[in-house]
Amino acid sequence: MRVPLTGRVVAAMLELKNIYKTFNPGTVNEKTALDNLSLTLNNGDFVTVIGGNGAGKSTMLNAICGVFKLDSGSVVLDGVDVTKMPEFKRAKFLGRVFQDPMMGTAAQMQIDENLALAARRGASRTLKWGITKNERSRYRVLLAHLGLGLEDRLTSKVGLLSGGQRQAVTLLMASLKQPKLLLLDEHTAALDPKTAAKVLALTKQIVEENSLTTLMVTHNMRDAIAYGNRLIMMHDGHIILDISGEDKKNLTVDDLLHEFTKASGEEFANDRALLT
Amino acid sequence: MLSLLNSMPGAVAQGLIWGIMAIGLYITYKVLDVADLTVDGTLCTGGAVCVMMMLSGHGVGVSMLVAFIAGMCAGLVTGVFHTVMGIPAILAGILTQLSLYSVNLKIMGKANQALNVRNYDLLVSMQYNRNTNPLNNTIFIVIIFTVVLIAVLYWFFGTEAGSGIRATGCNENMSRAQGINTNLNKVIGLVLSNGIVALSGSLLAQYQGFADVQMGRGAIVIGLAAVIIGEAIFGKVFRSFALHLVSVTLGAIIYYIVYQVVIWRGIDPDLLKMLSAIVVAVFLAVPYIRTTYFARPANRKGGGGDA
Numbered sequence: 337m338r339v340p341l342t343g344r345v346v347a348a349m350l351e352l353k354n355i356y357k358t359f360n361p362g363t364v365n366e367k368t369a370l371d372n373l374s375l376t377l378n379n380g381d382f383v384t385v386i387g388g389n390g391a392g393k394s395t396m397l398n399a400i401c402g403v404f405k406l407d408s409g410s411v412v413l414d415g416v417d418v419t420k421m422p423e424f425k426r427a428k429f430l431g432r433v434f435q436d437p438m439m440g441t442a443a444q445m446q447i448d449e450n451l452a453l454a455a456r457r458g459a460s461r462t463l464k465w466g467i468t469k470n471e472r473s474r475y476r477v478l479l480a481h482l483g484l485g486l487e488d489r490l491t492s493k494v495g496l497l498s499g500g501q502r503q504a505v506t507l508l509m510a511s512l513k514q515p516k517l518l519l520l521d522e523h524t525a526a527l528d529p530k531t532a533a534k535v536l537a538l539t540k541q542i543v544e545e546n547s548l549t550t551l552m553v554t555h556n557m558r559d560a561i562a563y564g565n566r567l568i569m570m571h572d573g574h575i576i577l578d579i580s581g582e583d584k585k586n587l588t589v590d591d592l593l594h595e596f597t598k599a600s601g602e603e604f605a606n607d608r609a610l611l612t
Numbered sequence: 613m614l615s616l617l618n619s620m621p622g623a624v625a626q627g628l629i630w631g632i633m634a635i636g637l638y639i640t641y642k643v644l645d646v647a648d649l650t651v652d653g654t655l656c657t658g659g660a661v662c663v664m665m666m667l668s669g670h671g672v673g674v675s676m677l678v679a680f681i682a683g684m685c686a687g688l689v690t691g692v693f694h695t696v697m698g699i700p701a702i703l704a705g706i707l708t709q710l711s712l713y714s715v716n717l718k719i720m721g722k723a724n725q726a727l728n729v730r731n732y733d734l735l736v737s738m739q740y741n742r743n744t745n746p747l748n749n750t751i752f753i754v755i756i757f758t759v760v761l762i763a764v765l766y767w768f769f770g771t772e773a774g775s776g777i778r779a780t781g782c783n784e785n786m787s788r789a790q791g792i793n794t795n796l797n798k799v800i801g802l803v804l805s806n807g808i809v810a811l812s813g814s815l816l817a818q819y820q821g822f823a824d825v826q827m828g829r830g831a832i833v834i835g836l837a838a839v840i841i842g843e844a845i846f847g848k849v850f851r852s853f854a855l856h857l858v859s860v861t862l863g864a865i866i867y868y869i870v871y872q873v874v875i876w877r878g879i880d881p882d883l884l885k886m887l888s889a890i891v892v893a894v895f896l897a898v899p900y901i902r903t904t905y906f907a908r909p910a911n912r913k914g915g916g917g918d919a
Contacts, residue, residue, distance in 0.1 A: 444782050445775075456772055467775075
């Protein structure tokens with residue numbers, strides 16, 4: 337057990353220790369998704385995650401969120417061991433944006449209602465009114481800040497928004513109540529390039545304004561290089577490359593492809609990653 | 613024609629009572645997005661408990677309260693089947709419904725129990741439809757009941773807790789990501805819904821003067837019919853949550869008026885359940901058929917979500 341630090345020491349925000357996870361064990365579909373995965377994120381790290389299909393990127397995020405039980409290993413968030421904590425309780429510490437824009441919001445509820453739900457993440461849900469007047473005016477300011485014209489549509493159903501708008505709202509929801517860790521699971525992959533760029537810029541803005549520790553999975557190598565202070569590459573359920581600081585700034589896509597081939601002994605067979 | 617007009621107050625009263633049942637169903641079917649078949653059993657449980665309580669000398673208020681609690685227990689069983697034991701919601705409801713058949717027989721001791729309006733002080737009865745003072749009038753009392761119920765539900769689903777239940781029905785993934793205990797919320801929804809259905813059952817048993825082990829058969833279909841008819845007719849105008857519940861009530865009244873017309877036209881009453889099922893099937897099928905077989909390319913503006 338790690339004792340919570342009190343001094344001005346750079347503390348680890350996330351520690352994944354020797355995580356194993358096999359899906360469908362004992363069947364023809366057996367798949368070892370996480371294979372002795374270990375990772376430590378420092379407070380304020382913005383880490384981009386790349387890797388081929390089935391490398392375990394999304395599975396890693398889901399392991400952090402507690403979507404499934406681990407076979408072994410542990411997840412420690414800011415000194416608290418959350419390995420056994422159910423998903424809805426862990427949510428207190430985590431902001432999440434999914435690949436599918438439909439997944440992060442409640443389509444039949446209004447924009448302000450969605451935000452109000454997110455503002456109460458981790459708090460007990462009482463018999464007090466679900467949204468207050470003060471909240472509404474705060475949301476209007478925050479939505480205006482997104483620059484998508486949503487501030488005048490507080491009572492619109494989220495289902496009426498475009499994919500990009502929904503992802504922007506989901507980002508706002510994820511950061512509304514300061515999370516210890518922001519998890520972005522290819523959150524721009526389902527958007528057209530122009531919208532994706534806008535949402536990415538917004539992501540950067542929100543991460544910097546709130547100085548969030550962030551884990552961003554992406555298929556786009558250029559984005560992985562351009563954003564964040566650290567880059568990790570996954571393959572076969574563990575991390576095969578971990579670059580930060582100056583080394584990361586000088587990276588090129590060719591370097592990454594080369595590193596991938598060297599580390600994994602395979603060609604990086606993913607069209608989407610090359611189309612950048 | 614006169615006989616039809618004469619049957620109208622009865623149709624409205626019955627529609628209102630079934631409307632309360634349909635409001636209960638609305639919570640599971642529309643808010644939680646679960647088709648809960650428990651209600652077929654719960655309706656009778658509510659009626660049976662109320663009648664037996666009154667026969668053993670309790671007042672109508674206490675009897676209905678206990679009926680409400682009994683219904684909530686039935687919902688709790690379905691909820692536990694579904695969330696703790698992982699049984700699909702429909703099957704969980706069927707299992708509870710089947711066991712409620714035995715439970716209801718045991719509550720009543722036999723297949724039906726009569727409650728004579730002349731010997732007991734009932735809240736509603738078909739004897740009170742007309743020719744009574746307005747404050748005793750069944751239609752008036754059930755309307756008050758419905759208004760209070762809608763007001764309470766409107767309040768509850770506007771609270772933090774109620775919003776969590778609505779979110780659970782909309783998007784479970786998102787709800788868990790926002791720290792909402794989705795399993796607990798499903799159980800709460802089922803408990804609340806079945807409590808309301810049992811309450812409706814207790815009113816129905818008083819109204820018709822007896823509880824019968826068959827009284828809930830097909831209740832879910834009638835409830836769905838009310839929800840669907842209400843939505844089809846008033847959906848474009850009534851948009852808020854409270855007005856949705858009003859439209860459900862109106863849907864149930866329309867259902868019973870049509871029902872009376874059908875009987876008046878001399879259609880074999882044996883066929884009525886089948887007609888109800890066909891009506892619900894058609895209304896459920898229409899949106900699907902429209903989008904599947906007559907789909908026009910969507911004309912959406914704004915940044916595309918699916919590039």
